[in-house]
Amino acid sequence: MRTTRLFDQQGELKRRAKMKKVILLVVLFTSFVGILGAQPKVGVKIGLNMANVGSENDMEIIHTQFGAHLGAMLQYPVIPRFLVQTELLYTMKGYIYKSSDLVNNSAYKNNGGFDYLEIPILFKYNAIFPSIKFQPYMGTSIGLLLAAQAKLKTTYEGQSHCYNVDLKKDMKDFDLGLNLGIDTVIMEGLTIGLRYNIGLNKIYHDSMDLKNDDKANKNRTLMLSFGHLMDLD
Template sequence: MKKLFLGLAIAISSLTFAQEKEKSSAQPVKFGIKAGLNVSSINDDDSKAKAGFYGGFFANIPVASSFSVQPEVLYNGMGAKDKTYSSLKLNLDYISLPVMVQYNVLPELYLEAGPQFSFAISQKVKGDGGSVDVDKAFKGFDLGLGLGAGYYIEQKFGITARYVAGLTDIAEDNPGDAIRNGVFQIGIAYKF
């Protein structure tokens, strides 16, 4: 619970900084929304990728002519499917707080990288017989590293792609190899 409050404090302070920065910057801070498709997996031999959804809000804060920082608050539906029984799914739902540093290669095209702090809100295994909570089997926090790119077709509307590689073991009391999340995201973004 402390990590969730810490993450929310980081997000709120980033958005507060964005509002202060907007008052003093030549380039205004832009706020927006984004959503799209997650294709997620875990690095386990018995699992394969599953589709999910992500969506949320962001603030794009210019810090130099070609650089900006973009903190985000996202809902992230992640997890994996069982290779043998495709109806058996691990659903890991997170509130994620990515903080991306973006470099504008062109005015419309950017590359980005940065950490993602994710806090579990639901951890379930679902199958034909229903669902079972597996909160005690998985940790409530996940740290990842995101790399991505985006292209704004118009000044306010763009397409985005990002891969987030998990850096921490998400399994509780895991004596074997670390179990890590991995997610590829593709979606759209709209700046207000």
Template sequence: MKPLRLLALLFLLLAGASQAQAQFGIKAGVNNAVLDGQNINMDTDYKTTYHVGAFLRLPILGPLSIQPEVLYSLQGSQFKSTVANYDTKLHYLNIPVLAHVKVGPVYAEAGPQFGVLLGARENGTLRINAADGYGPVDRTADNNYKKNDFALAAGAGLELGSLIIGARYTAGLNNINDVADLNGANDPRLKNRVIQGFIGIKFGK
């Protein structure tokens, strides 16, 4: 878990540098996640998962702030075809760095997000062969997905005192599939899509 320790240290350094002007907070919420793309040859459905993390808000000018975050996010998708029905669970450490604009109790935010894949797993059923029919599958899938994910995030919400209520959409920009077809053509292209709803608590002035 070295990335978590490094990011925690970064947050502490930023908080010290910005002194009392910075606001620190924690947040948690629900993900509605899917893997979308091209040449998948299977149906992909949204899965309800979760995320949890912390943020640091650094004032820049007037209503504008920069808000880096550290989030653990469980993402993935449900895959369905005539021979398979299984879930893919992708465990990410996500680092969004957002421009945050607040006017009264209303805020909007947008910016890039960098993700590091901590682990992947597939579970469900697959067709073994014509004679044996379908069988359960529960396996590690770390080698099937690329380790890095780059996305754009945008959201909005309300701040009621120290309470934050918000929603966000993140769209992956790069193909995270790391499995190539034998002939090298028509490889599946998978991209993360996540709709988030969350609540948070902020501390500081």
């Protein structure tokens, strides 16, 4: 009975800690936009993610994982031609790893998927033309890991076995990123954007690192977005 109660208490503490992290992210988001006094634009966006993990040297064996992102954005003019844009996104990242052994007639596939709640803060230059705006930008982001799972498939002599592995306990709760990209605004509010999100910290705990170099096990995500902005009256 005492053991069961102890496990229940530990589970409750973990749930409370997770809730505090979510509240912290929301507070940071609302506090940042609250200090800006200019009239903002508000909008929504959705798009495609092409994600990977690791350094450029890993590209031969680690393949692109396709996912999606969606969320809300707030855009503030700070000074003429310059904007600050904050977002709250649900975004999917991950990787696909494949290997094969022709001699032993075997193959292995590891399909990893990570779900994040992410807050980017972007600093944009607003280049205005008669019927179009170009907004190149850079900025940072912080992501809270919501879920992480690997789908594994092993094949040996024609026999395949599939199983799932929960990766969340082996990964860090927060992911810091650098964002570089450009948005195009047409028809008074429709947006098309391309962004490269570069992870700045390793996503696994130190005991799980697959490499010793500081470039290993970091998220890399190319994001194609479509959205709509409108004045917040």
